[in-house]
Amino acid sequence: MSGPAVVTFPISALGAEGRVLVQQLSRFTAANPGIKVVQRVTPDAADQKHQLYVQWLNAGASDPDVLQLDVIWTPEFAAAGWILPLDQFQPDTAAFFPSTITANRWGDSLYALPWFADVGMLYWRTDLMAAPPATFAELVQEAKRIRTRGGPQYGLVWQGARYEGLITTFVEYLGAHGGRILDGRRVVVNSDAGLRALTEMRDQIYRDEIVPPAVLTWQEEQTRFAFQNGQAAFMRNWPYPLPLMQDSSESRVAGKFAVAPMPAGPGGSHTAAIGGAQLAINRRTEHPEAAWAVIEYLTRPEQMRERARVVGQFPTRTAVYDDPDLASGLAIPPATVRRIIEYGVPRPVTPVYTQLSEILQIHLHRALTRQSTPEAALARAQLDMQRLLDRAGLGTGEPVASR
Amino acid sequence: MKPRNWWPALVLALLVLASAFPFYWAVLASFTPEARLFQEPSLLPSGLVLDHYRALFTVRSFWLPIRNSLIVAGATTLLCVSLGAFCAYALARLEFRGKTVLLGSILAVGMFPQISVVSPLYLVLRELRLINTYPGLVLPYLTFAMPLTVWLLVGFFRQLPGELEEAAMVDGAGRLRAFWEVIIPVALPGIATTAILTFVYSWNEFLFALSFTLGPERQTVPVAIALFRGQYQVPWGQILAAAVIATLPVTLLVLAFQRRIVQGLTAGAVKG
C-alpha cells in the first residue's frame, strides 16, 4: 500500500479546547507517519452535531472515520449499525469508570470509548456555610437559613428549560430518591420514587421558594451567571464552569465556592448524571486500524491529564486520579471528582433515547410549570415512552413493524 | 387643518415609536457588555462597547452566513426573475386557453404551507447529495419565490398600455422581439421591484434553510442567528449584534425603494 492512511476527525470546539485537540493530533501524526489526520469542522451545539452525524452515516459516507459522540447517542448509532464494535481492538475497559463504560455498551459489545467525563455536581458557597448539605432536606433548610440572614436571593439554581439539561437534573433528583427511568424494556419512571423526585423539584420552586421559577427557562449558562454573580447559594452544573468561575475578573465568587455530590434524598443515594464525549469508529471507514490508533492515542492517560489541566475536563481513567500531577491541574481535589464520578448514573441506554427524552422533557416541564400534576405528568410520560419503545421493537410488546 | 384632525398625528407618532423601540433596544443592547445585559436595564445608553461585533466576526465567522445568504437569495432572485418574466408576460398579455386556471394554480402553490413539502424535499436532496449545498437551498426556495415573482410581474405587466407591443408588431417585430425590445425596458422598474421583494423573502426564509443545512458552512443568516447558542450558552449580546447586522441590508433596500415596494405589495394583493 502506498501513501499514508487518511483518518478524518471531526472537530467542533472553539478556543482552548480546540487548540489542545489540534496539538494532540499533531503529536499523534508526528509519532505515526503512516497515518494522516484530516480535521473536519462540525457544529458546537449537541443537537446540531447529532443531526449532521445522522445525515452522514445514514447516507453511508465513509468519513469522518472517527466520530465524537455524546454519551446518549452511542446505543442509537450502534443499533443502526453505523459504528464499529471496539471489542476486536481489545480496549482495557477495566481501567475506566464502570458507569462510563456501561453507557457505551449496546447488546454485548462496546461501541465507543469514553474520552472525558461530564458529571452533574453541586456547587456551593464556602463563605456562606461550613459544609455542603448531604440531603435535599438539609439543602432546603440551609438555603432558607441563608436567605433569612440576607444572603443571595436564590437558594439553588439548575437547568430547567425544556431541553436535554432538564433530564440530567431530573436524573439526579430521581437517583436521590432511589428511582430509575428505564428497567430493561420497561419504563418505570412512574413510581413512588419518581413522584417524590418530581414533587421535590416542584416544591423547591413553589413551596420552599428556594429555586427561582426562572430556572424553567434556564440552560447551563444562565445558571452559571446567576451563581458567579453571587445571586445563588447553590448551583447544579457540569465541570466546565470551574476554570471560568475561578477567574476573579469575571467572577464574584472566585475562591468562594467548592463542589460536592448532588444531595441524596430519602430512599436513594447521591447521583451524578453522566455526560461527556466518547470516541467511536464509523462502520464504513476504510481504515479501521488507523482510526483505532487515533482513539487509543487520545484516550491515553497523559492526553487526559493535559485536557484536565488546560480545559478542566475530567479524565475517564481511574488511575489518572492517583497521579499527583492531576491535583495541580484541576481546580478541585481529584478525590472529590473521583467520588462524584463514582456516583455517576447513565441516562437510559437505548437507541431511541432522543425521542424518549423529548417525551419526558415535555411532561416534566408541564408538571414544573404547573400545567399538570406530577402524578398525571409521570403517568402520561410513562405511557408515551412505553409506546415508543414498543413501536421500535425495544419494549415489552410486539414490534409495530410486523403489523 | 381642522382641529378634530389631531388624532392621525397622534396615532402615527405612537406607531413610529412602537415600530422603532424594539430596534432601539436591540441596538443599545448589542453595544452593552454581556455581564450588564440583564442587570437593571436602563433606557439610556452608557458604557458602550464593540465587543459583540468584534466577537461576531472573529470567533463566530459571521461573514460566512452573510456570504451564504447573499449567494442563495441572489441566485434565487436571478433564476425566478428570468424564468418568471417570460411566464408572467404570457399570462398578462397573451390570450390562450387555461390561462386563468394556470394563474390561479400558481398563486395557490405560492400560498401552500412550506412544511408540507419538507419531507420529500429532504429525501430527494439527500438522495442527490444536495443537503448542505447552495443548489440544495435554491431549489426549495423556488417553491415560494417562483409563484411570488410570477404573481408580482403579472401585476406589473398588466398595467402597461396595450398599444405598446402592437405598435412594435405593426413595425414587423415578432411577439418575442416586441417583448424583449419594448416591454422589458418599459417594465424595468416593476421588474426591479419584483427582484427586491423576491430577494427580501429569500433572505428572510427560515424553515427550509434550517431543514436543509448542517452546520456553519452553509447556514444562512436567520438560521445562524437562531442557532447561535453554543454547547451551554445563549450569548444575547452577539445574537443582538447579529440581528442588527441582518436587518441592515433589508432596511437599506426598504428605505431606498419604499414607494415601489408598497406599490408592488398592494398591487399584487388588491388588484388580483
Add this chain to the structure above:
Amino acid sequence: MPRAELSGIEQQEARVAWGLVLPALLTILLVALFPLLWTVWESLHLHDLRMPWLGRPFIGLDNYVEALADPRFWGSLGHTAFFAMTSVAMELIIGLVLALALNRAFSGRGLVRASVLIPWAIPTVVSALLWRFMFEGQSGIVNALLVDAGILREPLVWLIHPAAAWVPVILADVWKHTPFVALLLLAGLQNIDASLYEAARIDGASAWRQFRHVTLPLLRPAILVALIFRTMDAFRVFDLIYALTGGGPGTSTEPIALYTFNALLQNLQFGYGSALSVIVFVITFCLALVYIKVLGAELTGTRR
C-alpha cells in the same frame, strides 16, 4: 377579419404563450407539486430514519390514525387556531386605525412609511429574538417597565406561564405584520371615490356614520384580502415560535408546523411527519377554498 385567419393567429399566439409559460411552470411542478404527491405517498409508510432496522413498510392510514389519537397533535392544532385568530383580529383592527390615519394628508409620510415597512421587511427570526430579549427572564426591559409603572408588583417570568408566554408571541406577530395589513387597507381607502364622502357630508352624516356606511362597506374587499393573506400565513406560523418560545412551556405554545418539524427533523419520523404535513396542507387548502368562495361572492355582490 376572416374567422380562419383569426383562429390561426390565436393558435400561434397560444403556442408562443405556452412556450413562454413552460419553463416556470415545469419548475413549479418539479419543486412543489411533485414533492407534495411524494409526501402523501410517504405518509402511508412507517419510515423512521432513527430506526433503520424497521425498514420502510407500507402501513396504510396508520400514521393518520396515530395523529388523530395524539393529544399533542390536537393541542398544536388548537394553538395554531388560537394564534391565527387572536393575532389576525388585532392586526386588522390596528391596521384599520393606521390606514385611516395614514389616509389623512400630513407631513412626514416618508418617515411613517419607512417605520412601518422595516418591521415587515426584517427576518421573522430576528423579530422573534428582539421580542424574546425584551421579555427574557426576570430582568428584561418589559418587566422593568411594568414594575416601575406599578402594573406588576414583581417581575414575571413570562415564558414559563402557559398563558403569559403567548403575550410576546402575539405582540411580535402584530408588530411585524400590522404594517402589511395597514398598507393593503390604505390602498383600498385610496380607491374610494371622494365624492361619496362629499355626498354624505351634504346629507349631514357624522364622521362615524360616514365611516360606518361609506368606508367600511367599500373597504370590505380589501379587508377580506388582508384577512385571507394573514390567516393563511398565521396558520403556517413556524419561525416566530421556534425562536421565541420553542413551543414551551411544555408544549403550550407549539403550533402544528413546529410539531411537524420536530417529528420530521428532530425525531426523523418521516412517515408520521409526512402524515402531519398532509393534514396541514389539507386544512390550509380548505381554508383557502372557503375564503375564495366567500371573497368571490363578496366581489360580485358589491359590483351589482
